[in-house]
Amino acid sequence: MIPSSYYLALSAIIFVIAVVGVLVRRNAIVILMCIEMMMGAAGLAFVTFSRYLNSLDGQVVVFLVMAVAAAEVAVGLGIILSIFRHKETTDVDEINLLKW
Amino acid sequence: MEMVLFIVLGAIAIAAAVGVIMARKTVYSALFLLVNFCSLAGLYLLLNAQFLAAAQVIVYAGAIVVLFLFATMLLGGGEEISNLKSQISKNYLAIVLAVVLFVEVGYVVVSGTLTGTQGSDTPEALARVGNVQAIGKLLFTDYLLPFELAAVLLLIGIIGAVVLAKKKPNTRYPISNTHD
Numbered sequence: 001m002i003p004s005s006y007y008l009a010l011s012a013i014i015f016v017i018a019v020v021g022v023l024v025r026r027n028a029i030v031i032l033m034c035i036e037m038m039m040g041a042a043g044l045a046f047v048t049f050s051r052y053l054n055s056l057d058g059q060v061v062v063f064l065v066m067a068v069a070a071a072e073v074a075v076g077l078g079i080i081l082s083i084f085r086h087k088e089t090t091d092v093d094e095i096n097l098l099k100w
Numbered sequence: 101m102e103m104v105l106f107i108v109l110g111a112i113a114i115a116a117a118v119g120v121i122m123a124r125k126t127v128y129s130a131l132f133l134l135v136n137f138c139s140l141a142g143l144y145l146l147l148n149a150q151f152l153a154a155a156q157v158i159v160y161a162g163a164i165v166v167l168f169l170f171a172t173m174l175l176g177g178g179e180e181i182s183n184l185k186s187q188i189s190k191n192y193l194a195i196v197l198a199v200v201l202f203v204e205v206g207y208v209v210v211s212g213t214l215t216g217t218q219g220s221d222t223p224e225a226l227a228r229v230g231n232v233q234a235i236g237k238l239l240f241t242d243y244l245l246p247f248e249l250a251a252v253l254l255l256i257g258i259i260g261a262v263v264l265a266k267k268k269p270n271t272r273y274p275i276s277n278t279h280d
Contacts, residue, residue, distance in 0.1 A: 002106050005209050007147070010110045012205040014117050014136070016198050021121035023194030029126050029171055033133050036164060037117055040140050043156075047147045055219025056226075056234055059149050060243050063235070066159045067250040071257025073164050077171040078264030084175050085267075 007048040015041035028080045028090040032073065039069050106146060113139040130168040137161045148223060151232045 014037060021034035043062040050058025080090055087094060112135060119132035137160040144153040226234055239247050 002102060002146070004214060006106065006110075007143070008209045009206065010113065010143075012202060012209060013114055016202040016205070017114070017117040017121060019201060020194055020198045023197065024191050025121060027126060029168065029175070030120070030129050033120055033129055033168060036160070037120060037133065037136060040137060040156075040160070043152075044140060044143060047144055047149050047152060049214075049216075050149070051147050052214060053216050053219050054222045056221045056238050057219070057242075059152050059235055060238050062149075062152055063155060063239070064243070064246050064250050066155060067254055070159060070163060071253050071260075073167055074257045074261040075264065077167060078261040080171065081174065081265045090175055 004048050004052045008045055011041045011044040011048065014044070026091050026093050028083070028092050028095075029077070031092065032076050032080070036069060036073065039065055102146060106143070109139045109142045109146070113143070126172045127169065130165055130172060133168065134161050134165045137165065148226070149231065151235050 018034040018037035018041065021037070022031050025031055025034070043065060046058040046062045046065075048058075050056060083095060084090055089095070116132045116136035116139065120129045120136065123129045123132060137156060141153040141156040141161070144150075144156060221234060
């Protein structure tokens with residue numbers, strides 16, 4: 001049996017890579033993808049703890065997070081689409097309407 | 101054997117995650133994301149979460165990545181132009197922040213001893229009823245309210261996506277004028 005800390009370390013690595021992606025990339029779609037990747041990494045940690053504690057609660061939480069992620073992606077891409085209609089770009093540096 | 105699978109799947113997951121943020125084209129990012137989700141599903145299998153592994157492939161790899169690909173093709177997956185000088189210093193700052201975050205999380209993982217109350221769903225108990233049945237029972241008893249709320253959330257998500265993505269009559273690209 002692989003120690004839980006290995007899975008947690010892997011989850012942390014993927015999460016941090018996704019954080020770098022959110023901070024570095026400027027394409028809104030890629031940023032949304034990185035957020036999905038963070039959710040996946042967090043889900044891996046949840047399932048790891050679920051195995052460690054011999055409890056299925058963690059797996060149920062991951063299942064509910066999947067539903068949230070699906071809704072989030074649908075709405076997020078809808079927002080990006082409507083921004084693209086107005087500004088013809090998905091570059092987050094160009095979307096500065098609220099900046100003064 | 102288990103360790104070999106873990107290392108291979110973990111390496112693929114990390115490489116795909118790096119690929120998502122390094123790829124110049126959005127379509128490649130989406131395909132790397134697919135690889136990442138599939139290797140995560142393999143890791144779920146290693147962790148004895150068969151139902152989640154299947155759901156991961158269906159929901160993430162099947163639905164979400166396809167949605168990303170559709171959006172990319174609607175918007176045109178252009179390459180990013182990195183000409184700004186401030187962008188480079190911003191990147192260094194981002195990497196420094198990420199390293200700080202990683203050290204923090206790593207410190208907790210390495211130093212902290214895992215505690216908590218052990219539940220009753222041991223692998224032996226799960227092997228008797230099966231992972232899917234156990235999760236289903238939990239979803240419809242203890243987690244009934246969150247489950248129903250997730251259904252409402254998905255409905256709101258569908259409506260929100262339609263409302264946001266719908267073409268308005270007075271936009272810059274009217275549909276009706278093109279063909280008459």
